[in-house]
Amino acid sequence: MKIMVNGTPQEVTATTLAEALSALGRDGETVATALNEEFVPVGARAATPIAPGDRIEIVAPRQGG
Amino acid sequence: MVSFYGTPVASRLMLGTAQYPSPKVLSEAFRRSGAGIATVSVRREAAAGEGADFWALVRDLGVRLLPNTAGCHSAREAVTTARMARELFDTDWIKLEVIGHADTLQPDPWGLVEAAAILCAEGFKVFPYTTEDLVLAERLLDAGCEVLMPWGAPIGTGLGLANRYGLRALRAQFPDVPLVVDAGLGRPSQAAEAMEMGYDAVLLNTAVAKAEDPAAMAEGFARAVEAGRLGFEAGAMEPRDMAAPSTPLIGKAFLA
Numbered sequence: 001m002k003i004m005v006n007g008t009p010q011e012v013t014a015t016t017l018a019e020a021l022s023a024l025g026r027d028g029e030t031v032a033t034a035l036n037e038e039f040v041p042v043g044a045r046a047a048t049p050i051a052p053g054d055r056i057e058i059v060a061p062r063q064g065g
Numbered sequence: 066m067v068s069f070y071g072t073p074v075a076s077r078l079m080l081g082t083a084q085y086p087s088p089k090v091l092s093e094a095f096r097r098s099g100a101g102i103a104t105v106s107v108r109r110e111a112a113a114g115e116g117a118d119f120w121a122l123v124r125d126l127g128v129r130l131l132p133n134t135a136g137c138h139s140a141r142e143a144v145t146t147a148r149m150a151r152e153l154f155d156t157d158w159i160k161l162e163v164i165g166h167a168d169t170l171q172p173d174p175w176g177l178v179e180a181a182a183i184l185c186a187e188g189f190k191v192f193p194y195t196t197e198d199l200v201l202a203e204r205l206l207d208a209g210c211e212v213l214m215p216w217g218a219p220i221g222t223g224l225g226l227a228n229r230y231g232l233r234a235l236r237a238q239f240p241d242v243p244l245v246v247d248a249g250l251g252r253p254s255q256a257a258e259a260m261e262m263g264y265d266a267v268l269l270n271t272a273v274a275k276a277e278d279p280a281a282m283a284e285g286f287a288r289a290v291e292a293g294r295l296g297f298e299a300g301a302m303e304p305r306d307m308a309a310p311s312t313p314l315i316g317k318a319f320l321a
Contacts, residue, residue, distance in 0.1 A: 006109040030116040032107065032149035037141070039148035057109065059149050060116025061123070063091075064106025064133045065081030065220070065248075065270035 001052040018045035020056065031058050067265045069212050069243055070158070070190040074129065076101040077260065078290045079245065080283065081270025088122050090279050095126050098283035103128045104160055104268065106135050107150050131192060133160040138173070140180035147184055159184060160214070160247075162194045169219045174201045178208055185209025194247055197231030199238055206242065213239070214247035214268065217259065221271045223251020226258060236263045253282075253289030260293025261301065 002011055005024060014020035017040055021027040033040050034057040040048050050056070066073045080100040085091040095103065103126055110116060123130060132150035137143035140163055147159045163180050165173025172195055184191050185208055193205050197215045205213060215235055218224035226232055227249065236244060246259040247268040256267045267290060276282035 006111075025113050026110065028114045028117065030114065030120050030153070031110055032153040034145055034149060037145060039145050039152075041152060057149075059107040059153065060110035061120040061153055062106045062108040062116060063081075063083040063085075063119065064104050064135055065083045 001050075003050060003053065004055040006056070006058055015049060016046055017048040017050055017056065020050055021045065021058070026058050030060050032060075033058055067243065069192070072129070074101040074266075075099075076287070076290075077266040077294055078256075078287050079104065079131065079247075079266055079268035080273060081268070082119075082123060083270055084274035085279060086274075088118075091274075092122065092126065093280040094273055094283040095128065097280045097287070098273070099287050100283075101128055102131050102268075104131045104133050104270065105154060106133050107146060107153055129158070130154050130156055131158050131160050132156065133194075134162045134180075136164065137162060138164050138176075140176040140183070143176070143180040144183050147180075147189060148187075151189065157188055158190045158192065160192045160194060170221075171216075171219070172196060174198065174204075177201070178204045181205055181210055182208040192245070197228055197235045199235060202235060202239060206239075212243045212245065214245040216248045217246045217255065217267075218249025220248040222249050223272055224249055225251060225255035226262075229262075232259070232264075233262060250286075253285040256286050257289040257293035257296070260290055261296045263297050266290075 002009055012020050012023045014023050036055050067077055076099045078098055078100045079102040080098050081104045132154045134143040134146040137146055143163045151157055163173045163176035164170050181191050181193055191210045192212050192214055193210050194214050202213055218227040243265045245266045245268050246264050250256050250269045251272045259267050273279050273283045
């Protein structure tokens with residue numbers, strides 16, 4: 001199905017957020033995630049279903065002021 | 066020693082991690098600054114694992130991390146960013162920014178209070194980036210904030226303390242609340258002035274990162290912060306208009 005990942009359309013085969021991250025190779029330790037603008041803790045990803053058109057945000061530590 | 070949410074911090078200088086010419090310069094600047102707190106952010110991961118190197122770098126600094134919600138323009142966005150930052154950096158400290166004006170990056174008072182209330186209720190230790198507005202300050206304290214971080218001047222300007230009257234009034238109004246001048250400082254003398262006014266700490270980034278020699282500037286700010294704090298604790302004399310000789314007149318030889 002087609003989902004948005006960090007604002008870019010992506011095609012994935014997955015039923016949960018955890019599966020989607022794994023399929024995208026983005027399941028490292030230094031990421032946090034949001035689904036449709038709501039934070040999803042790392043422990044909840046496997047139980048969080050995704051649907052076509054969902055918007056996933058994957059963020060990482062970055063420099064800041 | 067200054068404390069934030071019950072945590073003592075050895076240095077009254079807080080330093081940002083953005084805009085340095087290289088990771089090596091960043092580390093050297095932190096070493097010479099003696100800063101005890103580093104601000105960091107969360108941003109979209111463009112490639113798998115790209116945040117790992119920076120994460121390792123900031124952990125090696127040996128300082129406490131203060132993630133921010135920089136760039137957020139709504140309470141909802143800031144709250145989600147804060148929740149992601151808490152998991153990512155493993156800290157409940159959050160520098161809360163809710164920006165309301167594009168040109169000045171002035172905080173949105175309404176969004177700031179709304180987000181602060183939500184985050185404080187969730188157990189976050191909120192460090193709100195605010196203005197010198199006394200009423201807004203009261204609302205933020207009511208929301209559960211135990212620190213306030215008024216701007217010196219708009220972020221990245223280096224203008225120093227743009228509203229000395231407002232900052233003095235804020236300090237006088239809330240003598241027991243830790244207050245940090247955050248943003249707008251460009252030179253060590255401006256940091257010293259904030260500390261002389263009785264501010265508990267200063268937070269800066271661009272002034273160090275964009276200096277010709279960031280590490281030297283970091284040390285300059287560190288010394289200025291210490292000098293200003295000592296000046297405050299020592300209690301400065303009152304200025305006067307007329308000259309007053311410092312050398313005693315009594316006993317002067319009559320030579321006219």
